[in-house]
Amino acid sequence: MYVTSVNVYVKKDHVEDFIEATRANHEGSVKEPGNMRFDVLQGIADPAKFLLYEAYESEEAAKAHKETPHYKLWKETVEPWMDKPREGTPHRVICPVERSRW
Amino acid sequence: MYVTSVNVYVKKDHVEDFIEATRANHEGSVKEPGNMRFDVLQGIADPAKFLLYEAYESEEAAKAHKETPHYKLWKETVEPWMDKPREGTPHRVICPVERSRW
Secondary structure, eight states: OEEEEEEEEEOGGGHHHHHHHHHHHHHHHTTSTTEEEEEEEEESSOTTEEEEEEEESSHHHHHHHTTSHHHHHHHHHHGGGEEEEEEEEEEEEEEOOOGGGO | OEEEEEEEEEOGGGHHHHHHHHHHHHHHHTTSTTEEEEEEEEESSOTTEEEEEEEESSHHHHHHHTTSHHHHHHHHHHGGGEEEEEEEEEEEEEEOOOGGGO
16 A cells, blocks of 8 residues: 655635645545545644645556546646645555555 | 644664554554544655554544553653654545545
């Protein structure tokens, strides 16, 4: 299993736009065959800071996500709303190891 | 729903110790009544950097976690292995909203 966490910093006046575009990306992403989670979270202390938690069954499945129409549309749409570049960090999973718990 | 992401920086010679102690914390945490996920992830680029992804059904349930014996034992055990202070960030959940998808 392979999880990418992405820290996203959005311009304050585009927070609602970002949420709408990212909901659409979420709905497309969770339908991908190798996707296990695609959680979208908003900071409580800083509502313009978001965390995307993208779990895939393999690195290949995570890479395939970046070729999907919903990802490409999202990337292009949100690009002008970024306050600074996104920070994506890939991880391996320690727990839980059972696929049924994803 | 309430998700805390915690970035943890571990001293290189205690990475395996940290994994063992954090597996025990994971097993205790997922049995808490308000817990929805307690994922433990290891950085691929930097295996001494970890991400804990702690999802609770409410802020109260997240606070109750810090009063559990498994959390207190974990905190005390891993404290000397930290390379720098942990960074915990609380979030509200944008997606998925259905409890069944947690």
